[in-house]
Amino acid sequence: MATQNIKPDQARFSEDDVLRQIEQAVLDHRLTPGTKLKEVQLATLFGVKRGLIRKVLTRLAHSRLVDQTPNRGATVAKPSVKEGQDLFATRRVIESAILETLISRAEEQHVEQLGRMLDREQKAYLRGDTERALALSVDFHRQLASMAGNSVLEEYLNDIIRRTPLVILTHLGVDEHNRCRNQEHEAIVDAIARRDVKTAKKVMNQHLLHIESKIKHKPEKPPADLAELLRPRSVEQPS
Amino acid sequence: MATQNIKPDQARFSEDDVLRQIEQAVLDHRLTPGTKLKEVQLATLFGVKRGLIRKVLTRLAHSRLVDQTPNRGATVAKPSVKEGQDLFATRRVIESAILETLISRAEEQHVEQLGRMLDREQKAYLRGDTERALALSVDFHRQLASMAGNSVLEEYLNDIIRRTPLVILTHLGVDEHNRCRNQEHEAIVDAIARRDVKTAKKVMNQHLLHIESKIKHKPEKPPADLAELLRPRSVEQPS
DNA sequence: GATAATAAAATTGTTAACAATATTTTATCA
């Protein structure tokens, strides 16, 4: 009981925990492109030594979520327009391959599980819980990759998912219209159930293109307060 | 003049240099799956401090080239059969997408440059310089990705290229027949020149499947002497 | 000679201290 009441900022995080927390903060739009990530501040926030933070930042930089400049520290990455376009184009390739692979091996239970996920996503939208809906929306794509059963495709999709918010926030800003639309998810699941590869891929492409086609603008957004945004949350086990 | 004659084992390497050297050693088959990478030894070999080696190993582990186990150090990764199959299947997806993109934007000079590369590759094979031929063969694939102009696809292909030797060495062993065949490269360039996407992709798939279909066996190979294999080479600028 | 126990050596993991660099604040001057 006592251990469960430990405040997050007093907990002792592992390297992977810290990495996950920062990745999640990017995904949630809590950390926006250009935000400065100061080592000492992060170490204090997470209750760890600076060395651990340096390791995490190295890994994040290697994954291109973070830009590291010698003697100037780390900032959340700001992808260029070209990089954004390339990322979305590649996402279309990867998601299509996932759908092909999934449909070639999908079972009844897979379709049912996807249906349940969509129910939850729809309910979250209806009650106005946009944060939860966004998370479920992202999970939908992850689940497709997991069900497809190709670990390398899954790995790349997860990489893309982590980087997608950077593109959106850098070039499009936070806007309801720059997110997944639930009915398109439904159409994809329907096509999977019918084993209709062509339709599934077509809808997925449209799904992604509706965001991608807008990557031209460059609205600027002021940096937010890092401590507030990145306040550690309890480490949760994946469902 | 004096600086140019510095012996490699006395040079001061940057973090990126060391990373590149180790990656290259994997690509050359000098470092084989299961090989133990000891920090102090590497630090001595490269003339750097142990801290830098730890950073490099972190990055290599994040890229799955290296397995890191707490308190037991780092070894060159040994992908499972499934992982090997997934990697090759994903490679087919990525290479096909690269060909599509390239053909949609290819110019005369691209085709000429690829032709010159193939000449060099063929000559290396004919004079029995297998190491050089292998390097040129790998460069061929990299060049396709570079010409296609999608940086994310290129990044993923480079990741795949770095990991491919691990699969081959783990499951197939060093064998002339587990490498690219020059005539298939020629057929691919020919199809690109004719803007024949279908044929280009078909040949590329065959090209990769001729290796992939063999990923079932597990020949074992004894670990080699690390210091000999990983002796630093001079840092070369990419051509 | 084989096995187990112990000791020694090697390796990995962590840390605080300090150096180097960048940023912010303060003082000075026109």
Place this chain on the structure above:
DNA sequence: TGATAAAATATTGTTAACAATTTTATTATC
């Protein structure tokens, strides 16, 4: 008041020392 220079502070980069763990070598026992 604004611009510039100097001083102070903050941040990043590096390092050696030490702790913790694993591996290897040596010794003891049967």
